[in-house]
Amino acid sequence: MDDGLKALICDDSLLVRKQLRDILTDCGCIVVEAADGKAAVDAFAQHRPDVVFMDIVMPVYDGLEALRRIKETDPSARVVMVSSAGTKNNLIQAIEMGAADFLQKPYDRNQIFQVINRFKTGGGL
């Protein structure tokens, strides 16, 4: 799976970042990380990743605010929300703001593989 996609992981949990990085690295992705919503927006501007994995409950900006700012910068940005708080409100807001997908935690490796495969072949939502 050597597609060379650049992935940005945004999660305030060191554990989540480590475990997601391991999966994405296995997918052949180049990985950059951010530990809060504002750092995610900055990292997106700096690295221009092919895909963003975005937590919702984070300090400074939450994931939805970070999503909104990233989409303002780049409407074609592909942002996958990854959260335990998959409430109807969060789902609706994320979709309205242009999120490419929403993964409810706990997710498994196959779900991440599927997302990467879809983007690799040019798919969206």
Add this chain to the structure above:
Amino acid sequence: MFGQYFGQYLLQKRIITPEALLEVLEYQKTVNLKLGLLAVNAGLMTPVQVETVHHAQRQRDQKFGEIAIEFGFLTPGQLEELLRTQKRGHLLISQALIDKNILTLQELESALKSFKDTGMSSQMENLQSADIDALVRNAIDLGSDAETSYDYIALMLRNVIRFLGEEPVIVPGLPAIDGAPRTIIQEVSGEIKLITGLIMSEEAFIGLARRFSGEVIEEINELADAAVGEFLNLHNGLFLVNMSNRGIELQLSPQKVVTGLQSHQPGEIISLGLTLGNIGFLFRKNATL
């Protein structure tokens, strides 16, 4: 799991030493249940009657059950039920305690009786039948109009089973925590306001972090904090999803590590007994950080 809970109880009551418990837990994997022990545990025979049958067995080539029926200690129906129980294997620790000469049958009978009197045993039966809601309602009195609270605590127990592979016991009173407790808290806001948290010893904290994450964690560090925090976050997130499905939208704040937080009100900490240690589960209603 029964072995670990009963073993934990025996340790707390200083009935056996930690070394003896470890020896027994290891040994129990290799032993088979004996019918006399099952009969005492079920209250069908006394230790003296069991010894009488054992004595008779040494003198003639007959099975335990046959002699017990002949002596009028058991009915054929009771024997049949005991034989079914024998296959379940949840009393292996009791057999191991006897085989290793750590407890006599009389001492074991007494310990089992007091263990059952604590209510922990009935909680385990509920766990085994997956009746978590009944378990919570039996173990905790939250008063009337507390459906959401019961649901929240029952979800926590299910998540402990699901994500930690534990069978938790709700222990009366505050959790016994050695040394300075370590606490992770997270706020739920919206129509329902809660401060939630996990309070435990450093040893239990490391154990929970390791169990949940599957990572090598040997000390308190950022990864340990992240693992315990993510467990709480996952639980609270699933609570939010459940509430959202009922039309109640809530929000979560990022988790925080705090030290201290000693001023708890009665009833706002649920004490869970796990094999990795006791955990205080903070559940403060109508509160914000």
